Amino acid sequence: MPSGSAIRGSRVGAGPARPTERCEPAPRRPVTYWCGKGHMLKILLAAEAEIPETWDCPHCGQPAGQDAHNPPGRARTEPYKSHLAYVKERRSEADGEALLAEALAALRARRRGESI
Numbered sequence: 136m137p138s139g140s141a142i143r144g145s146r147v148g149a150g151p152a153r154p155t156e157r158c159e160p161a162p163r164r165p166v167t168y169w170c171g172k173g174h175m176l177k178i179l180l181a182a183e184a185e186i187p188e189t190w191d192c193p194h195c196g197q198p199a200g201q202d203a204h205n206p207p208g209r210a211r212t213e214p215y216k217s218h219l220a221y222v223k224e225r226r227s228e229a230d231g232e233a234l235l236a237e238a239l240a241a242l243r244a245r246r247r248g249e250s251i
């Protein structure tokens with residue numbers, strides 16, 4: 136509370152508004168993260184700050200996420216494609232090329248037929 140009697144003669148409201156908000160501690164909110172190894176982290180973030188999707192676990196260094204049942208560490212540990220996925224990809228690519236070649240051949244044949 137402002138004590139008006141401490142400073143006599145100073146007119147309240149005469150000076151510029153004091154930035155009292157800056158003096159107050161920033162409001163914080165707790166955010167909980169779980170890493171792939173089951174570590175739980177509680178972090179206090181500034182209320183106006185954006186909550187990061189992941190947070191590096193200080194215990195094991197793995198990325199921790201806000202979903203306890205689906206920590207991001209597991210998803211990141213399987214970046215390689217399975218053999219089947221690779222074959223499928225190649226096959227679909229080959230199929231696409233074959234279809235394209237077929238379509239081009241048909242188009243050329245049709246044009247040839249028209250021109251003759």
Ligand SMILES: [Zn+2]
Pocket residue numbers: 170171172173174192193194195196197
């Ligand atoms: Zn951890």
